[in-house]
Amino acid sequence: MELINPDVVDLSRFQFALTALYHFMFVPLTLGLTFMLAAMETVYVVTGRQIYKDMAQFWGKLFGINFAIGVATGITMEFEFGTNWSMYSRFFGDMFGTPLAIEGLMAFFMESTFVGLMFFGWDRLSRPAHLAITYLVALGSNLSALWILVANASMNMPDGAHFDPDTMRMQFDSVVKVIFNPDAQAKFVHTSVAGYVSAAMFVMGISAFYILRGQHKAFAARSFRMAALFGIISTVAVITLGDVLGRLDYEHQPTKIAAIEGLWHTSKPPYEPWLAFALPDDARQENHLEIGVPFVLTPLVAHSFDTPITGMTELEEQAGPRIASGIQALAALRRYGQAHDPADLAQFRAHEADMGFGFLAMRHAPGQDVSALSAAQMDEVVRQTEPDILPNVFVTFWSFRIMVFLSLWFFAVFALSAYVSLTNRLERNRLLLKLCMWSIPLPILATEFGWITAEAGRQPWTVFNRLPTFLSASSHGIGYMIFSLAGFALLYSTFIAAELFLMFKYARLGPDHGAHGAQGPHLTVAHDRKDAFSVASSLSS
Amino acid sequence: MNIMRLAGLAVALVVSLLFAVFVGDQGPWYFAWVVGTVMIILIAGAGAILLDAQDEQTSEKEI
Numbered sequence: 001m002e003l004i005n006p007d008v009v010d011l012s013r014f015q016f017a018l019t020a021l022y023h024f025m026f027v028p029l030t031l032g033l034t035f036m037l038a039a040m041e042t043v044y045v046v047t048g049r050q051i052y053k054d055m056a057q058f059w060g061k062l063f064g065i066n067f068a069i070g071v072a073t074g075i076t077m078e079f080e081f082g083t084n085w086s087m088y089s090r091f092f093g094d095m096f097g098t099p100l101a102i103e104g105l106m107a108f109f110m111e112s113t114f115v116g117l118m119f120f121g122w123d124r125l126s127r128p129a130h131l132a133i134t135y136l137v138a139l140g141s142n143l144s145a146l147w148i149l150v151a152n153a154s155m156n157m158p159d160g161a162h163f164d165p166d167t168m169r170m171q172f173d174s175v176v177k178v179i180f181n182p183d184a185q186a187k188f189v190h191t192s193v194a195g196y197v198s199a200a201m202f203v204m205g206i207s208a209f210y211i212l213r214g215q216h217k218a219f220a221a222r223s224f225r226m227a228a229l230f231g232i233i234s235t236v237a238v239i240t241l242g243d244v245l246g247r248l249d250y251e252h253q254p255t256k257i258a259a260i261e262g263l264w265h266t267s268k269p270p271y272e273p274w275l276a277f278a279l280p281d282d283a284r285q286e287n288h289l290e291i292g293v294p295f296v297l298t299p300l301v302a303h304s305f306d307t308p309i310t311g312m313t314e315l316e317e318q319a320g321p322r323i324a325s326g327i328q329a330l331a332a333l334r335r336y337g338q339a340h341d342p343a344d345l346a347q348f349r350a351h352e353a354d355m356g357f358g359f360l361a362m363r364h365a366p367g368q369d370v371s372a373l374s375a376a377q378m379d380e381v382v383r384q385t386e387p388d389i390l391p392n393v394f395v396t397f398w399s400f401r402i403m404v405f406l407s408l409w410f411f412a413v414f415a416l417s418a419y420v421s422l423t424n425r426l427e428r429n430r431l432l433l434k435l436c437m438w439s440i441p442l443p444i445l446a447t448e449f450g451w452i453t454a455e456a457g458r459q460p461w462t463v464f465n466r467l468p469t470f471l472s473a474s475s476h477g478i479g480y481m482i483f484s485l486a487g488f489a490l491l492y493s494t495f496i497a498a499e500l501f502l503m504f505k506y507a508r509l510g511p512d513h514g515a516h517g518a519q520g521p522h523l524t525v526a527h528d529r530k531d532a533f534s535v536a537s538s539l540s541s
Numbered sequence: 542m543n544i545m546r547l548a549g550l551a552v553a554l555v556v557s558l559l560f561a562v563f564v565g566d567q568g569p570w571y572f573a574w575v576v577g578t579v580m581i582i583l584i585a586g587a588g589a590i591l592l593d594a595q596d597e598q599t600s601e602k603e604i
Contacts, residue, residue, distance in 0.1 A: 039582040185570035222589050230585040
């Protein structure tokens with residue numbers, strides 16, 4: 001059997017990573033801003049005060065720019081599964097396609113339908129009806145994320161499916177197991193609330209810009225207050241769910257957690273330090289320049305003080321018997337495919353759990369055929385395959401740390417901002433306001449690095465322990481891959497440039513300016529030009 | 542009309558309880574997301590209303 005050109009696999013991975021990371025620059029704002037709009041409109045419906053309607057409409061306009069430009073960038077990825085990952089789609093399409101189809105039919109259409117009503121329905125719907133529409137937009141956008149993450153979780157923790165030796169693919173068993181997969185649950189909530197953090201920082205940063213310039217004071221103070229409170233609780237939730245995901249990885253993806261922690265050898269509890277800095281060397285399997293915090297790693301990862309965490313060297317050794325067992329599974333499967341002898345099927349079933357490790361060994365087998373290895377060849381192939389079970393440690397280690405350090409920064413900024421806002425001392429803390437402004441892109445950066453941690457850490461698998469990445473791609477030519485990659489990079493960079501231009505333009509213009517959907521200049525309300533005193537007077541009169 | 546409204550609210554209550562029991566049992570983090578999101582929205586909204594009250598208090602003092 002001829003394997004797919006490794007350069008084509010790498011280019012396919014790079015193209016998917018590029019389109020996913022571009023798409024994910026838009027997603028967090030959509031997930032979070034919709035619920036922030038819902039919060040603002042809820043206050044408007046409850047209090048009847050115009051300023052909250054103005055807030056919902058202005059931030060809704062920025063949401064609209066993000067939604068219009070960003071939403072289409074995700075569609076290309078769904079096609080990429082077919083064009084660039086056809087072997088993966090053949091093997092796992094039954095599992096992966098179902099949630100994607102539900103996402104397209106249910107959540108995406110729900111979100112897209114109601115977003116129109118949200119923008120154009122201000123004068124056509126009653127206040128409660130419009131509020132319900134805004135909540136449905138928020139729910140729809142987050143349900144879109146849910147189904148994508150359900151699909152992704154089934155790659156990380158394949159549950160609710162079995163391998164059929166007659167069709168040679170994974171077949172769907174239980175929709176309940178797929179939807180309620182623990183990895184899907186934790187990953188969805190982690191991603192969704194990471195979107196809340198991004199949106200809160202976005203609103204808070206732009207509000208800080210207005211306060212620094214002395215513009216739209218009443219509008220900015222309320223937006224800032226709501227965003228700070230929205231953000232601080234969301235940041236706590238993000239960190240909590242990050243811990244839950246870490247715990248799940250510790251139990252189900254030990255190679256990922258060992259790579260995240262740069263743990264080459266099994267830990268020595270309770271002293272084992274958590275590495276705040278290190279330069280992992282994948283080739284030599286060691287770290288350089290380690291700076292760690294003692295006694296932190298074991299409780300952080302294992303939630304105990306005396307449980308050793310298996311290191312990557314030991315995980316490699318433990319993989320040896322599974323690789324040998326996987327080779328036997330593939331040999332039995334091949335014989336079963338030729339003769340349909342029940343004895344071969346029984347032997348395959350006995351080794352089925354390790355089948356993926358057999359696929360992994362194919363790269364090192366003579367002629368990429370693992371079904372006819374001699375004893376000596378078997379030992380050599382197993383030895384050569386063992387290091388392949390590890391992801392790129394440097395990338396996984398640092399992408400995780402950047403995400404973690406940024407989330408701690410968000411916690412500090414939101415906590416301080418909430419305190420300063422609640423004590424009405426915003427205008428005296430200009431440094432904090434500047435920090436809020438400059439922190440606007442950081443949550444999006446953090447979610448990008450979170451995504452890199454999750455996906456790079458899953459390697460060398462597309463479906464964990466079932467299907468290696470090098471067997472998942474399509475057999476394209478290198479020229480085709482480079483051409484399409486360059487096309488996507490150019491197109492998506494144009495989208496990002498257009499988004500940034502429009503966001504900067506409308507954020508600078510502020511809530512006083514321009515039409516809002518079909519509404520016309522609704523935001524030219526009197527209190528946008530007044531100070532807090534006159535606003536309060538007008539509200540109480 | 543009131544009876545119909547009451548019946549509607551009762552049905553909504555029962556559906557909500559069943560939803561909470563099922564999702565809380567099968568998907569505790571999904572349930573936490575629903576409850577947590579509502580809580581985040583309410584706290585953010587309460588913060589804004591508190592700012593209105595603080596402004597009114599300030600203006601009354603200045604008067």
